[in-house]
Amino acid sequence: TRRSSDLDNDQLGVSDLQALALKPQDMVVGLAASGRTPYVVGALRFARQSGCRTAAISCNPDSPIAQEAAIAISPVVGPEALTGSTRLKSGTAQKLVLNMISTGAMVKIGKVYQNLMVDMQATNVKLADRACRMVCQATGCGPTEAEQALRHAAYEVKTAILMVLSGVEAAEANSLLAQHGGFLRAALQATTR
Template identity: 50%
Template structure:
């Protein structure tokens, strides 16, 4: 069976003789269809978000497992979660065929080792509370199949993201996501449209899951980890936007809250000290809105 990801694109057959502007135009036109392809699989993505959210609520973890570009995309999404959402590093993890050094230098043949996919998840202590998302543009990577097969054996929820219909890895998933973006600009170069689609889907899975864990207030990142000057400025501005207090007061409250933005907001909105704000957030399961409502906003109003 001819894989869509390996098919030739009739619209780019002359790309090797095109000038720079034409090459870029061709690529841009091909990229236009990626978001539409992702739109077609939103119901499938929704199911996977449900798996991940259930795992998080039960103290489980999210694992991405892939090879090459797909593996790197999983690792990228995983490492961005701690600074963005103040999650512990183990909560979202990325596994790549050939080990972490394969992120910066290809490890030839690693993707063909089906047993390694199983072993890598075993080494992380995978349990039935976890969710495993396998990534393979072609949908047939042995490393990913091995990992998904092991995850199903022990009762973990599984999902598979591929860019071909009837992908092999779909058979190992409780919920397959087959996002078909069509032939690449360069035949078989799935770091292009296929990778863009996978990146978009990973953004959706992690962000939607975190939002439903109380990691935002309105559309503001209120659980950002304050680890540098830029992020501290963002944290202060967020507190000002939500509470309306002067910048200096926001800075002082952020310090008193141990650089926890959510806690600072609850302190200011409810007029309570640090310990009480923490207790309100705990009872509200981390949701700022619920905590403020429970504590009673200043002036008797709540957002």
């Protein structure tokens, strides 16, 4: 756990990223409400010099972190209701931006089908019920068929959807998903050719 005074040290941002053994295909997103936190500035500079893609999220346009990053996202929130309390408007706006980024990433890596988060792990009763509703919504089948498919698919939502829509068994559905990098849409298209 870092002390707040550590944020004043740009070299700590560098050493923390060095410990991660970044590769050029990695992306580093720096976050600072003020946009000038030395730790974040140092980390972004190091990431950029290492060939990584970089983005900065700050509520101050043209901030030092925005200058270090290839992409600068600067939500305009105006002054905080309590001066200096950046956990209010600034923190909330930055969290919304992070939610958008992570949602987009989930879509890009195949964890979403239609508008459903189909890579969810059904680890309890509530989530198993949600998984059943997702299979019903994605396929148009009833709850009994969805539940049966989920049981055969070890409660893997993607697998169950593929089974219902294509009529294949769980093992074949898993194989199709593996062949298509986990992308349900691509696996479905392969079954209709």
